[in-house]
Amino acid sequence: MKTYLPPKFIVERDPERCIQCQVCVNQCSFENHYYDAEDDVVRSHEGKCVGCHRCVMFCPTGALTVRRNPLDYRENYNWRSEVIEDIIKQAETGGVLLTGMGNDKGYRIYWDHLVLNASQVTNPSIDPLREPMELTTYLGRKPDKVEIDPNTMSLKTRVAPQVKIDVPIMFAAMSYGAVSINVHESLARAAAEAGTLWNTGEGGLHPKLYKYGANTIVQVASGRFGVHQEYLDTAAVVEIKIGQGAKPGIGGHLPGEKVSAEVSMTRMIPKGTDALSPFPHHDIYSIEDLAQLVHALKEATNYTKPISVKIAAVHNSAAIASGMVRAGADIIVLDGLRGSTGAAPKVTRDNVGIPIELALASVDSRLRQEGIRNWASLVISGGIRCSGDVAKAIALGADAVYIGTAALVALGCCLCQQCHTGKCAWGICTTDLALTKRINPDIGARRLANLLRGWSLELKDILGGMGVNALESLRGNRLHLRGVGLTDTELEILGVRMAGS
Amino acid sequence: MTEKVHSEKTSSVVKIDAYGLSHRELNEKLREVVSNGTQKIELRNVYGQRYIGTDLNKAVEIEIFGVPGNDLGAFMDGPRIIVRGNAQDGCGNTMNNGEIIIHGHAGDIIGLSARGGKIFVREDVGYRAGIHMKEYQDKKPALVIGGTAQDFFGEYMAGGVVVLLGLNLKEGEPHKARFIGTGMHGGVIYMRGSVDNYQLGKEVGVAELGEKDYQTLKELVGEFASYFGYNAEEILKQKFSKLYPRWLRPYGRHYAY
Incomplete structure (x- = not known):
């Protein structure tokens, strides 16, 4: 044709x-x-x-x-060239349109309508170049109260497992198979250097990366690819992936062409077969069932590590998050409307889910109202572009953020959105061995660690400017935010006052 | 309450009374006992405790009297579990290796995502049995069910062998499961007794058994029969049909690139 x-x-x-x-x-x-x-x-x-x-x-x-x-079509705001071309593609193939990366539509980016505060006159700002500035974050369930033995002055309360990260920025789940092994290695090494965590995604962990286990979050998703005892034991955190911001509610198909010998090894499936992740976990049809898997993983890891649960931000996120926390999740992750993917139906990527800023604010508020905010750490992802976004996310209530797209851009990604083709010319989103070589893990790790260093320095400047010396003082402190150009309803959901008020 | 007794073979059996123990306490005890090199454990008074055998990666035998709870042997890597009673949902979930032998019924999603090991169920199983079972290199999970199964039997299968014997069906009575093997893209299902086309998922093909199939079946049914006191030859006399995935990539034409 x-x-x-x-x-x-x-x-x-x-x-x-x-x-x-x-x-x-x-x-x-x-x-x-x-x-x-x-x-x-x-x-x-x-x-x-x-x-x-x-x-x-x-x-x-x-x-x-x-x-x-x-493309000088006759001007038509309704029938834009993208709309026309999508129709042409489907008329010629009869299939579901696939795409890569995150939602590229013009939904309001709330980060751009939030501004941060700074100290002037009435309290002094702090110069982070000369004074200590604390970004350390502990992820995991915090006790309602702590008891100290007065005789020994030691902690009596049994505290749930915590994982310490030196910067509140982690690398988001990107599976081996979607991205190349050299990307995984770059992420792992950068995370180790920066004292933070990277996430395997749902495609298993290559044996040569097991040594970065202390900086690794391993995922257990509906496909259960590469999930076995050693994989769980190696990790610092085990994350149950329920959903992903780029494709809430749906599973994934890693096409057989991408299941190379090495990918087959980490996913523990035969070479060349499709790796199908079912839409739901078939052992999770309710919050009670989620609790069951959370505790199965706690048993499987002998209660030594936090169990995280990741969902896509959707309309009822606040209620769902409350259920997740009550189900025993030590960390909950919300992935927003602009979260990225290696492959997703375009219609889902562009139309399903809610902006992460709103989801974060409503989940944090809800957990506070219910008095269970301390039961779980709250991590968000999906469209974090710079340290300013990180600071605003922390002020809205996040404990930490995941970055995916930003990390890939650091490695060379130009957002051409061809991830699903497996032909990535930058060697990022491919399993083609020749292309994979285009990412040198020495350089990749350097670029990523540099990015984290830069953002950390900026975060410290922002904190210093506010006159606080620890990220903990900004966390959930929405008085440090003001809204610009937002409606009353938006301000109410964000829990933020209008700039000037 | 843990007591050590000596069986006839002088190998020590550790008995644990699970009455009133939470799953966490029970599993803690199991871990402790197994780390001492115990080969055989008897669990008495099991009342629905979940995750029994999870996080055990040694070749220990655990005999359970009572009803174990959901996720029996989840993520398990090696032990052999014998259930003297019924099992509940999620039995053998994401299991890597080991055996589960159930002298009774089992609930839904038995063998979910299992990558290795064997599961034998004397009676019926619930919905979505054998769902998304996989295989990898020398690992090939097997699930043998003496009775019948509910809908979505063998759904999404990516590997392994599932056998449905229908021993408790009356003469001429068909299996009732529908959507059998929906989304199947690997592995094989052997069904004894009749099954109509409308009961099959659209990704499934039906074939006669070949020499190799009979070999596999003979081994698995033989093992099944030895556990539950059946005559394997009698079982194998009746006609079996083989269900296989018609495509290894059922959704290859689903997308526009």
């Missing part, structure tokens, strides 16, 4: 600069560039470019420019 899809991008090659070196041909995994041996010249196809800019970045002479195809 002839495709009616117009090229999305146009590649311009400056003939003055191009030296026919074919770097672009080798770098482009989407086969947009090719070498014409007859004419001894490098050319580009139209229509295959996904706009990942790999070739632009690696062209030694700067001969390439990638621009959006102007």
Whole structure:
């Protein structure tokens, strides 16, 4: 069938600069560039470019420019080019539209409507360059009260297992199979260096990464891939994945092509078979059932590590979160509307779930109202872009955040949203061995650790500016936030006052 | 209450009275006993305690008198559990290795996501039995059910062998499960007795058994018969049908790229 899809991008090659070196041909995994041996010249196809800019970045002479195809349809705000092209794709394939990364639609980003406070005159700000500033966070269930033995001055209360992180920023779940082994290694090493945690996602853990266990969160999802005793024992935290912000309510299909020999080993399934994650966990149809799996994992790890439960932020998150905490979760994770994915139906990614800022505020408020906020740590993810977002999240009530997209951008991701094709030219979201080599774990870990260092320094500046010297003083302290350009209802849900009031 | 007695073979059996113990206390006791190198444990007065055998990775034999609770042998890696009674839901959940032999009925999702080991049930099982069982390298889980099963039997199967014998069905009485093998993309189901096409998931094909199938069946039914006092040859005389996944990638054409 002839495709009616117009090229999305146009590649311009400056003939003055191009030296026919074919770097672009080798770098482009989407086969947009090719070498014409007859004419001894490098050319580009139209229509295959996904706009990942790999070739632009690696062209030694700067001969390439990638621009959006102007697509001069008649102006129509309703029938935008994306809408038209989606219809064309489906008319030609009859399938569910797949996509990668997070929701790219124009839903309100509440972080951009929240502003932070600072000290002026009435209390002094603190200069973090010269005074200690505390970002340390302990994840896990906190007791309602602590008892001290007056004779020995030691703690009498049996405290649930806690995991210490030096920065309140962790790497979000990205499974091996979705991302490459070198991405996993980069994340693991950066987490170890920065004193934080990374998350395996639901695809198991490669044996060579077991040594980073103290910095690893392992996931148990509906597919139960690669879940076995050693996997659970190695981890610092075990996370039950119920849902994901990019595709609330639905499971996942890792296509057989991505199940390479190594992926087969960590997922413990035969090579080349589809890895299907069912929509629900079939042993969890209720909060009571969730409690059952939480406690099964506590038994399986002999009560030595916190059990986390991750859900996508949906309409009833607050009530569900209360159930999760009461079910025994030591950490609860909310993944918002803008959370990313290696592959999800576009219709789900773009239309299902609620913004994380609102979910966070309502869950934190609800748990406080019920007097159980201390029973679990609250972690959020889905669209954290900078340390400012982190600070606002902490002030809204989060204990820590996960970053996924930001971490991948640090590794080179340009958000071309082709993760589901497995052809990632940056070597991130692929299991192709040749492409995988494009991420060097030495450099990857350095870039990620640098990012965390930068954000940590910024967080300390923000705290210092507020006149507080510990993240704990900002946590859930919504008086440090004010809203700009929000309705009364939005302010009410966020529990934040209007700027100026 | 833990007492040590000596059986005839002079191997020591540890008896534990589970009455009034929470699952946590009971499992703590089991861990402690197993770490001492005990080979055989008898659990008396089990009243629904969950997760028995979870977190045990040694080849210990645990005989349970009473009704163990949900998630019996979840994540288990090695022990052999014999239940003198019925088992509840989630039996053998994500099990890696070991055996569970149930002298009675079992509840829903038995063998959920199991990757290895064997489960034998003398009577019936509930819904979604054998769901998402997998196999990997030398690991190939087996689930043998003496009675019949409810709907979504063998759903999402990605590997392993499931045998449904229907021994308690009357002559000519069909299995009642519907949506058998829905989403199946690996493994095999052997069913004794009749099953209509409308009962099968659309991803499932039906075939005659081959030489290899009979070999597998003979081994598993033989083991089943030896546990529950049946005559394996009698069981094997009746016709079996083989259900297999028609596609290894049932959803390959589901998406537009």
